[in-house]
Amino acid sequence: IDLDRYTTLFKQDSIAKQQVDTQAALVRQYEGMIRTDQSAIDNAKLQLTYARITAPIAGRLGLRLVDPGNVVHASDQNGIVVITQLEPVAVVFTIPQDSLPAIMRTLKGAQKPGVEAWDREMKTKLATGTLITVDNQIDPTTGTVKLKAEFANPDGTLFSNQFVNTRMLVETRKDQTAVPSAAVQRGAQGMYVYVAKDDNTVTVRQVKVGPVDAGLTEIDGGLQPGERVVTDGVDRLREGAKIETAQRPNLDAPPPGGGKKGSRKKGSG
Incomplete structure (x- = not known):
């Protein structure tokens, strides 16, 4: 002015x-x-x-690694806290190499195959996601290949480093013969099972196996529906050996003491 x-x-x-x-x-x-x-x-x-630290990603905070009042520096090795991204979360699992062609065909389709995450005992389904990628090499030691699935995980059911079982529907095969996987053995001439005959003796039968799921192995050849196979003690058997057939427990029998037989509701699947 x-x-x-x-x-x-x-x-x-x-x-x-x-x-x-x-x-x-x-x-x-x-x-x-x-x-x-x-x-x-x-x-x-x-x-x-500098007094306010903004996380570069969204996730769940772990326990703090330093206490209030401590002096921290950008060069500190441990940092202040660990952030784990849980939405979405990825699950890595393996499959036998023989199942890889079918999965690759499904992965190239218009819709990515769904993957279910289950608990250790396969009793509770934890989450549902989709298959996103397949590793580019097979582990020669185990004969398996790694797959990665992604889960939205909005409720935080899945945690980092959590062990889960996975199930993935690759294809549906109708009217197939399946036996317990424990009955299938590997020999010099390939896969075989011990078939129990009417006189309670066994014979070796070469079979062609298919996919394995939930403790069952699909038999694509060598076995007819209704034939009995041995699942226990197969390491002690030989051609023509005599066996004793174990009777399955009768689930409809009344409990000891004259109790009444309970009703079972048949679910739809």
Whole structure:
């Protein structure tokens, strides 16, 4: 304001030019002080942002690794807390290499195959997801290949490093013969089973096996529906050996003590 007034007075020849120059220099000095103060304010705001740490990802926080009051640095090895991404979460599992062609055919379809995650005892389904990728090599030691499925996990049921069982519907085969996987043995000539004959002796039967699921192995050839196979003690058997057939427990028999037989509701599947 003073500079404008002095400039007006100078134009009217009321004051000397030196007074105008002095006032202009004073204005520039004050403007420099303002810029210096603004720089200090900006630096203080920057330092204040360092007091708030923003996570680069969304996830679940673990237990803190440092206590309040400790001094932390960007170069610290352990950090402050571990964040684990759980939405979505990935599950890695393996399948036999013989099942890989069918899965690859399904993966190339319009819809990605669904994958279910179950608990250790295969009694409770935890989540449902989709298969997203297949590893590019087979483990020669185990003859398996790794697959990765992704689960939305909105309720946080699945945790990092949690052990789960997986089930994936690759294809539906109708009217197939299946036997307990314990009955299928591997020999020098391939896969075989011990078939129990009517006289309770056994004979070796070469079979062609298919997919394995839930403790059952599909038999694609060598065995007819209704034939009996041996599941226990097969390591002690030989061609023509005599066996004793174990009777399955009668689930409809009344309990000891004359109790009443309970009713069972038949579910739809």
